[in-house]
Amino acid sequence: MQSVSRAARILAATIMSMALVGCGTNTGASGAVAGPSGGPGSSSAAGASDGGAAVSSAPLTGTITVWAMGNEGTKLATLADAFTKANPGVKVNVTPVDWGQAVTKLQTAIAGGTTPDVSQMGTDMMGQFGANGMFDAAPADIDSSAFFQSAWNTNMVDGTIVGVPWYVETRLLYYRTDIAAKAGITAAPATWDDLKAMAKAMQSKGGAKYGISLGTKNWQEYLPFLWSNGGDVVDGSGNPVLNSPQAVEALTFYNSFFQEGLTPKSVPEGFDITPAFVKGDNPMFFSGPWHLGLIKAAGGASFDGKWAIAPMPKKVTATSFVGGSNMVVFKASKNKEAAWAFVKFLSEPTTQALWYKTVTDLPAVQSAWTDPAVAADPNVKMFGDQLKDTKAQPVSATWSELSAALNDTLEKMTVGGISPQAAADQMQQSAMTIGTK
Amino acid sequence: MTAPALSRRNVADRGTSPVAARRGWRKDLTGWAFAAPFVILFGVFLALPIVAALVLSFTSFGLRDLSNPIGASFVGIDNYSRLLGDAKFWKALGNTVYFVVVGVPLTLAIGLLIASALNRGITRFRTAFRVGYYLPVITSIVAIAVVWRFLLNPDVGLVNVLLRSVGINGPSWLADKNLAMPSIIAMAVWRNLGFAMVVFIAGLQAIPAILYEAASIDGAGRWQAFRNVTLPMLRPTILFMLVITTIGYLQLFEEPFVMTAGGPLDATLSVTMYMYQQGFTFFHQGYASAIAYVLFVIVAVIAFLQFRFLRSDD
Numbered sequence: 001m002q003s004v005s006r007a008a009r010i011l012a013a014t015i016m017s018m019a020l021v022g023c024g025t026n027t028g029a030s031g032a033v034a035g036p037s038g039g040p041g042s043s044s045a046a047g048a049s050d051g052g053a054a055v056s057s058a059p060l061t062g063t064i065t066v067w068a069m070g071n072e073g074t075k076l077a078t079l080a081d082a083f084t085k086a087n088p089g090v091k092v093n094v095t096p097v098d099w100g101q102a103v104t105k106l107q108t109a110i111a112g113g114t115t116p117d118v119s120q121m122g123t124d125m126m127g128q129f130g131a132n133g134m135f136d137a138a139p140a141d142i143d144s145s146a147f148f149q150s151a152w153n154t155n156m157v158d159g160t161i162v163g164v165p166w167y168v169e170t171r172l173l174y175y176r177t178d179i180a181a182k183a184g185i186t187a188a189p190a191t192w193d194d195l196k197a198m199a200k201a202m203q204s205k206g207g208a209k210y211g212i213s214l215g216t217k218n219w220q221e222y223l224p225f226l227w228s229n230g231g232d233v234v235d236g237s238g239n240p241v242l243n244s245p246q247a248v249e250a251l252t253f254y255n256s257f258f259q260e261g262l263t264p265k266s267v268p269e270g271f272d273i274t275p276a277f278v279k280g281d282n283p284m285f286f287s288g289p290w291h292l293g294l295i296k297a298a299g300g301a302s303f304d305g306k307w308a309i310a311p312m313p314k315k316v317t318a319t320s321f322v323g324g325s326n327m328v329v330f331k332a333s334k335n336k337e338a339a340w341a342f343v344k345f346l347s348e349p350t351t352q353a354l355w356y357k358t359v360t361d362l363p364a365v366q367s368a369w370t371d372p373a374v375a376a377d378p379n380v381k382m383f384g385d386q387l388k389d390t391k392a393q394p395v396s397a398t399w400s401e402l403s404a405a406l407n408d409t410l411e412k413m414t415v416g417g418i419s420p421q422a423a424a425d426q427m428q429q430s431a432m433t434i435g436t437k
Numbered sequence: 438m439t440a441p442a443l444s445r446r447n448v449a450d451r452g453t454s455p456v457a458a459r460r461g462w463r464k465d466l467t468g469w470a471f472a473a474p475f476v477i478l479f480g481v482f483l484a485l486p487i488v489a490a491l492v493l494s495f496t497s498f499g500l501r502d503l504s505n506p507i508g509a510s511f512v513g514i515d516n517y518s519r520l521l522g523d524a525k526f527w528k529a530l531g532n533t534v535y536f537v538v539v540g541v542p543l544t545l546a547i548g549l550l551i552a553s554a555l556n557r558g559i560t561r562f563r564t565a566f567r568v569g570y571y572l573p574v575i576t577s578i579v580a581i582a583v584v585w586r587f588l589l590n591p592d593v594g595l596v597n598v599l600l601r602s603v604g605i606n607g608p609s610w611l612a613d614k615n616l617a618m619p620s621i622i623a624m625a626v627w628r629n630l631g632f633a634m635v636v637f638i639a640g641l642q643a644i645p646a647i648l649y650e651a652a653s654i655d656g657a658g659r660w661q662a663f664r665n666v667t668l669p670m671l672r673p674t675i676l677f678m679l680v681i682t683t684i685g686y687l688q689l690f691e692e693p694f695v696m697t698a699g700g701p702l703d704a705t706l707s708v709t710m711y712m713y714q715q716g717f718t719f720f721h722q723g724y725a726s727a728i729a730y731v732l733f734v735i736v737a738v739i740a741f742l743q744f745r746f747l748r749s750d751d
Contacts, residue, residue: 113504266609268611269586270586
């Protein structure tokens, strides 16, 4: 408590807490990585026509430094070796970066002029860093249609494509089939009404403590409902539309789970859904592919057959959230040719399939999904199907601030009890003040 | 070589000959060389950032100014006037004041109580008690906060498990907006009273036993001796602890950062956390610097007032 050590304490707390939240994507903690909203019609690759030099056929030489975060950072050397085998003249130095420190390290590198040649970039970081003109425009010869559209869109910063999708993730419904059966339900919920009825039945007849688990303050869980109801964060020209009638309706639906006691209003910080799901307290939740492994590990063999995953329930559409990471090349790179060659190598279908086998990251390239290794698992395939109907948040320098404001407002509604209309108006107000471009 | 240089101090100071002047210069240099490690560290890691933050607080410095810091635009007192109308800042300030007003007296009172008990009453296992109370002070605050988060977990935490065993259904301590701050205060008091205890024991031992003897001859009971001997004699120690603890508590950060992330509904958001959020999550480093300076002024004013009103009269 001695005041002298305040800086050291803050630093230690920061580092420690970063270690705690560092594995964001893999633990399913909120606020991990995200993707683009790709407002209506914003998807054309033509904007990239002023892209960097096309990769020539002459042998590549030199050294490139690649930053990759979290689990990806520790395993990327596998792919780097494969790349070096094909391009013996290029040396690839992989620097693993902790997710929690990624933003700070990037800031420091930008301030000090020591940016790497290539870096992994969470889709929600694109606007923040890309808006500074730090990234090199992507070569025009990259085929945008090879990727999931919504993932590709996260690379569009100020009308220019400045990166290439590397891997993706999306959210599906995890539910307990045994509890559902006990409640007299045998099919996965196909619509919003089904979802609600199922949550109610699981709680009242299935013996579960709650019907579902939804985040009290997690924009990543709210936005799929907004999108599925035909709403969006911004309209076609980038102006916020967070208090549209569709948004109010989506908020009303989301909020009803809290007000009807189907999901807990008070969730301790650091709440882990996995044991609660296995125990049966929360028999449904929305999450990404990492939970397939977590549930298997927590539930053991005897838990097999007691749970399943299902696509987003449908309203107008059945749109889920897309996140993941892109690969960018920094403008300051001295070896852009080799850098882009490496990025392109990462997005080849065979490399994407190899990467899935290495770290089970879902391929961002659609054709990689036909690889037997990816296609074999029906659960993984379901994620692949959902990816065709996904959206991401707007690519905006202000997104980190706006998303925090959305979380604040969601909590005021789910826990604090303000009306969905008031919440929608507050969100719109925040978006107007903070900006969405 | 340095020892002779120092021993010639007086000669060099008064000398006017070129040789003496050179020696004087060399003496200065030696002094500076010894002071250099501190001066450099202080300059680079404290003085420079303090000045830089003051400058930053008058700019709109953000992420896009990183590669060209000189290009950040000067906005005058905009950041400060914006703070005045920032409801979240006032909420954070209110929370911090709540934490200080409840936490500081509790820490000092319990610390003094334990110190008195260990100093006069309890003699067996005295060392073990002292170590036990002091241990949390030297343990990483983050580790403590993580452990307390588990202890206070509503379903599997030790606190609620114990409560349940006596038939009480414990609340969700950290997720309830009325209980989150008291929970954090309880933890902070538990962690910091060890330091208060050690300082108070030192202060108590400096009080001459003769005063207590005199008091008891005059017929003073324990309470009167405490009131009329201990408290006045401890006044400088209490003042010191009051100032140090208040300054420390005004900078509340790690406890809510680790345990509640400022929630629920901003009930545990502190000024320092809000500053951190603005500066390092949203990259509004100009605005964050302004918050830092407002906090600095508050700390300075409170410390000044405490000295002013509580300084011993003599």
